[in-house]
Amino acid sequence: MAQDDAKNNDKTSGEKQRNVTRRAALVGMAGAAGTVLARGADGQEVQVSSGSRPQVPPDPTKVIGRLASEFGERSPFERLERVTSFSRSSSETPLQNLHGTITPAALHFERHHAGVPSIDPDKHKLIIHGMVSQPTTFSVSDLKRLPAASRICFIECSGNLFRDAPEQTTAQLIAGMTSQSEWTGVMLSTLLREVGADPGASWLLAEGADAAVLTRSIPKAFWDEAMVVYAQNGEAVRPENGYPIRFLNPGCEGNTSVKWLRRIEVSDQPFMTREETSKYTEPVKGGVSRQFSLVMDARSIITYPSYPNTVEKGWIEVQGIAWSGRGKIAAAEVSTDDGKTWQRAALQDPILPKAHVRFRHMFKWDGKDTVIMSRAIDETGYIQPTRAAFMQARGPGSGPYHQNPITGWRLKAGGDVVYRVEEWA
Amino acid sequence: MYQVKGGTMPDRAVTMTWLLVICVCVMAGATFAGEDDEEAVVYGFGRPATAEEIAAWDIDVRPDGKGLPAGSGTPAEGAAIYVAQCAACHGAQGEGGLNDRLVVHSADEPFPLASDVNAGQHRTIGNYWPYATTVFDYIRRSMPFTAPGTLTANEVYSLTAHLLHLNHVIPEDAEMNAQTLPKVVMPAHGKFRLDDRQDFKEVH
The missing domain is CATH 1.20.5 (Single alpha-helices involved in coiled-coils or other helix-helix interfaces)
Structure with a gap:
């Protein structure tokens, strides 16, 4: 579609022209052909030609292994990749290939509105001003001297749904714009105390140092949990995730966790930036659009079995992730009969608030055509809705943000697993 | 003791x-x-921010006009700048191209309704943007895409005026400046409501 917004390629029905590309299909197949680098026993990199498996000794117990290295690499047999959008303004996490709940930083989804900026951390600064008694400029090292805090939580793009996906679609393409990390930095409350924020302040503007100079207004209700973070899974935040510092707004739509943070302006009203008016608002009933709907509602997705897996009759461990922006996941339920009945899945520790939780459910498949699906229930009692219930509540034109309907996978007689296609309108 | x-x-x-x-x-x-x-x-890390460094970055514009710089522009002045800076991505008349459509098809193009399956696609300045100041703020900070932040205040006022005029919001001879722009009432004004998802037992 010619309307594709190169700067705003959220996963919406109209903008999904991207992605069922050959590249996506290739990535969908594990172990796609290509040139890879391996390391020989001497630690030297060796290139392995396209289409063949990396060459390794037939018996690793008979050859001295390679020596210690400065920076670890994954095995040449492992080739997990993000899938990038047509305009390369976003990429998605391979949910179907991950284990546990932490997303490797190199596979964290991306969404940027004007590319990934190159920033020298020694020159970067964060200015906090506005309704404060002492406008202050912090260097990155200043921030690291303040009391640190760490938090494991998901970040999810509010446009995280491939609405009109065909059968040959991976979990990565359905919902791969959610990822989870352990973030480390400074509590926003610490910074606001440092600068003497006015108790009467009720909004703040967070601004990035990218070419979009992206801005979002954040209401006070979210300040207690918000952070300014410099580390992701123990090392510096990745460039595409906000290096050297980003805002972190747990449980909320990802764009409010403003990356490459350079400025916070404390205020008593919202700024009504383009991202919170023209974008990231959704039409609802009553002829209006919902605005500042920052919290991500509960959601889940089965990651195994899913396209392009094949399965056999007998016991199958259904696995997936569930999450909610309102707190802890209370339960994940799995249906193996197209939504007629539901069973409680086992939740795997840790169960953290505003975080991906892994669930699993043993299912004995009789080999007949069926649909498996999952739904999340969070500690507020909210139950992830069916697509029909969602559309009934919101209206079919309510896209493209905050869409969290139940999604499923069809197990075809014979063992092929495909996305369960549903009409949107 | x-x-x-x-x-x-x-x-x-x-x-x-x-x-x-x-x-x-x-x-x-x-x-x-x-x-x-x-x-x-209070640990006192960091240093006092200078007025100059705040001013250099404090480019946001609020709906009440706070933050608008000196300067002015008209739709006619904006039309020429638009051809040079914007048309390649947004079309000769803002009809869209490589990037977003900016202009309504007609003066009565409705606000996108949730009941319309294509609602999400109909988001132009004339039928969806609730504040005129946002147009100025966004152009100034982010546009043109390949050279963001390079337009003068007069150029941004002119482009804002041109786009508001193409969207049937202001007349052809209206001058936009720090006094007039906040007074422009957009067709979508009042069409937004704050997050109302209160009952978490409900689908919303």
Whole structure:
């Protein structure tokens, strides 16, 4: 579609022209052909030609292994990749290939509105001003001297749904714009105390140092949990995730966790930036659009079995992730009969608030055509809705943000697993 | 520091008891004081921000006009700049191309309704943007895409005026400046409501 917004390629029905590309299909197949680098026993990199498996000794117990290295690499047999959008303004996490709940930083989804900026951390600064008694400029090292805090939580793009996906679609393409990390930095409350924020302040503007100079207004209700973070899974935040510092707004739509943070302006009203008016608002009933709907509602997705897996009759461990922006996941339920009945899945520790939780459910498949699906229930009692219930509540034109309907996978007689296609309108 | 006065001197056991009480009190006090401190202490890291460095970055514009710079522009002036800076991505008349459509098809193009399956696609300045100041703010900070932040205040006022005119919001001869722009009432004004998802038992 010619309307594709190169700067705003959220996963919406109209903008999904991207992605069922050959590249996506290739990535969908594990172990796609290509040139890879391996390391020989001497630690030297060796290139392995396209289409063949990396060459390794037939018996690793008979050859001295390679020596210690400065920076670890994954095995040449492992080739997990993000899938990038047509305009390369976003990429998605391979949910179907991950284990546990932490997303490797190199596979964290991306969404940027004007590319990934190159920033020298020694020159970067964060200015906090506005309704404060002492406008202050912090260097990155200043921030690291303040009391640190760490938090494991998901970040999810509010446009995280491939609405009109065909059968040959991976979990990565359905919902791969959610990822989870352990973030480390400074509590926003610490910074606001440092600068003497006015108790009467009720909004703040967070601004990035990218070419979009992206801005979002954040209401006070979210300040207690918000952070300014410099580390992701123990090392510096990745460039595409906000290096050297980003805002972190747990449980909320990802764009409010403003990356490459350079400025916070404390205020008593919202700024009504383009991202919170023209974008990231959704039409609802009553002829209006919902605005500042920052919290991500509960959601889940089965990651195994899913396209392009094949399965056999007998016991199958259904696995997936569930999450909610309102707190802890209370339960994940799995249906193996197209939504007629539901069973409680086992939740795997840790169960953290505003975080991906892994669930699993043993299912004995009789080999007949069926649909498996999952739904999340969070500690507020909210139950992830069916697509029909969602559309009934919101209206079919309510896209493209905050869409969290139940999604499923069809197990075809014979063992092929495909996305369960549903009409949107 | 801490003394027990008066009365007979306590025996050894009583002394030890007092010492224990004192120790516990001091330790507990120290612990609580430490936690309290972290909630109250200002460490003073960072340095005072200068007025110049704030001014260089403080480019946001609020709906009430706060933040608008000096300068002005008209739709006619904006039309020429638009051809040079914007048309390649947004089309000759803002009809869209490589990038977003900016202009309504007609003056009565409705606000996108949730009941319309294509609602999400109909988001132009003329039917969806609730504040005219946002147009100025966004162009100034983010446009043109390949050279963001390079337009002068007059150029941004002119482009804002041109786009508002193409969207049938202001007349052809209207000059936009720090006084007039905040007074422009957009067709979508009042069409937004704050997050109302209160009952979490409901689908919303």
